[in-house]
Amino acid sequence: MSRSGKSLAGKDGETGGMAEHFDVVIIGAGLSGIGAAWRLQEQLPGKSYAILEARDAIGGTWDLFRYPGVRSDSDMFTLSYPFRPWRDAESIAPGEKIRRYIEETAAEGGILPHIRFGTKVVSADWSSLLSRWTLRLAGGTTMTCDFVYACAGYYSYDTAYQPDFPGLEEFSGQLVHPQFWPEDLSYAGKKVVVIGSGATAVTLVPAMAADAAHVTMLQRSPTYMTVLPPRDIVADAARRVLPAKAANRVARAKNLLITQGFYQLARRRPKRVRQILRAFAVHALKDPAYVDEHFNPAYEPWDQRLCVIPDGDLYQAIRSGKASVVTDHIASFEPAGIRLKSGELLEADVVVSATGLSLIPMGGIQASIDGTPIDIGEHAAYRGIMLSGVPNLAYCIGYVNASWTLRADLVHRYVMRLLKHLDRHGYAVATPDNPEEQGRPLLDLSSGYVQRALDKFPRQGNRDPWLVRQNYLRDVLALPRADVTRDMTFSRHPVPASVEELAS
Known part of the structure; x- marks a missing residue:
């Protein structure tokens, strides 16, 4: 592999010049992409690389x-990078602080000069003859x-899931989707209905209730909620006596054990966990009947991801009378709001359609x-990292039952080990075999946004290394030691027949 970004043979589609070439191209400058670049610089400092980011800023989701x-x-x-401790007081942090943390990590790591903003990858074609990828970018240019x-996550930034609500054209108010939030949206003193009961809806309701006349969370079915304090008292105590990195490790270890232990308990003793979560809700709302009507899901805990309520803010908004929950189905939109199948009319000036994401692999x-x-x-x-039969391509997907970064960093380190193996043995290509x-x-979640996109994503096999376990404690022991040669075919660069062949 070349040691610096340079032009290699191959015409650029727009300029007629030579396509720029890199050892590694990272797609996405979000939480995963910046983490991948840090690990690449740390473990393979001689590699040339570029980060291609379709947007004009760092942060991805955030x-x-x-x-x-x-x-x-x-x-x-657990969401922060293990190599750069989280120093803020808040354990459940606002998006702006997370975005700033990612930006500061990129600046501190000298990663910024490697990012190409406004650079969307449209297609990628692997040449078996040349053992390299040609990336076609929006605008017609290419690089190899x-x-x-x-590292672009698994949902579309360009589209969101929006149901075709009957009668929507009759609605006289404003409909917005959280993914495309208007900067000038005013909802102060207005009646707001938030459709959905997932993490986005649970976040929006108490945040909007502070200024709106009233906010109603309209859900087809309930979701499990869990309350967490906005600050971590163990982390606060550790910071008083330990250096930042050591204090972070203490808090990280504590949170890992609690979250992974709770997940395993939920899978093994779902009825017990259901009782615990109900008890939290009853304690907060002081109304068992209300809890049983609106916070009693039909599925078992962790069949879908649990929603976190920092400091119980959703429950507080409901108890204050500024917010409420309605469990029903939409019959149709009307000029004044939403008519429910029960016949009730939910009046609304603003409707927020927190109805989910559109999943899409590899951006x-x-x-x-x-x-x-x-x-x-x-x-x-x-290993949930590469695709069978596809050479020299990896993708980063985090956990569905824990912090994204926990798995992302394990994947980064695995990819670096694979690249080192290629260099050490003089190989150019690594291609996962096909499982039986x-x-x-x-x-593996029953959530609607996941079920709608199952056919777009690869499937797991029935044995290692084709299994993807949602268990960080197991992965952190196994993945750093996993055999990079298992079920993997390696090959060297083919010898080109002529200069003309290389340039074609």
């Missing part, structure tokens, strides 16, 4: 979402690289091998 109250639903001691690492890049398109849904997930059988989906 730059995109600007709705009221946007915050983490994981504690920052030896290895692609997709929607159209990948191909020698011109033949890759249907990602027909491939198996190798494929099993359950890669994203």
Whole structure:
């Protein structure tokens, strides 16, 4: 692999010049992409790389979402990078602080000069003849690289899930989606209905209730809620006596044990966890009947992701009378609001459609091998990091039952070990084999936004290394020691027949 970004043979589609070449291209400058670049510089400092970011700013999710109250639903001691401690007082942090943390990490790590903003990757084609990827960018230009690492998450930034509500054209108020929040939206003194009961809705309701006349959370079915304090008393105590990194490790370890232990308890003793969560809600709302009507899901805990309520703010908004919950189905929109199937009319000046995301793998890049398109849904997930039969391409997906970064950093370190193996043995290409059988989906949740997109994502196999376990405590022991050669085929650069062939 080349040691510096440079032009190699291959015409650029727009300028007629030579396409720029890198050892590694990282797609996305969000939480994952910046973490990947840090690990790459740390472990393989001789590699040339570029980060291609379609937007004009660092932050990914935390730059995109600007709705009221946007915050983490994981504690920052596990969501932050293990190599750069979280120093803020808040454990459940607002989006602005998370975005600033990512920006500061990029600046501190000298990563900023490597980011190409406003650079959207449209397609990526692997050449078996040349053992490299050609990336076609929006605008028609191209660049090449030896290895692609997709750190763009798993949902579309361009589109969101929006149901086709009957009668919507009759509504005289304003309909907004949290993913595309208008900067000039005014809801002070207005009646607001938030459709949904997931993490976004649970965040929006108390945040908007402070200024709105009233906020109603309209849900088809309840979601499990768990209350966390906005500050971590263990972290606060550790910071008083330990250096920042050591204090972070203490808080991180404590939170890992609690969250992973609670998840395992939920899977093994769902009835007991249901009782615990109900008790929290009854204690906060002082109304068992209200809890049983609006906070009693039909599914078991962790069949879908739990929603975090920092300091019980949703419950506080409900008890204050500034917010309420309605569990019903939408019959149709009317000029004054939403008519429910029960016949009730929910009056609304503003309706927020917190109805979910549109999932899309690898940022929607159209990948191909020698011109033949890759249907990602027909491939198996190798360690949840690569695709069967696809060379020199990795992707980063975090946990669904814990902080995203916990798994993301393990994946970064695995990719670095694989790149080191290629260099050490003089290989150019690493291609996961095809498993004998494929099993359950890669994203194993019953949530609607996941179920709608199952066919777009690879599936797991039935044995290691084709299984993806949602267990950090197990992964942190196994993945750093996992055999990078298992079920993997390696090859060296082919010898080109001529200079003309290389330039074609």
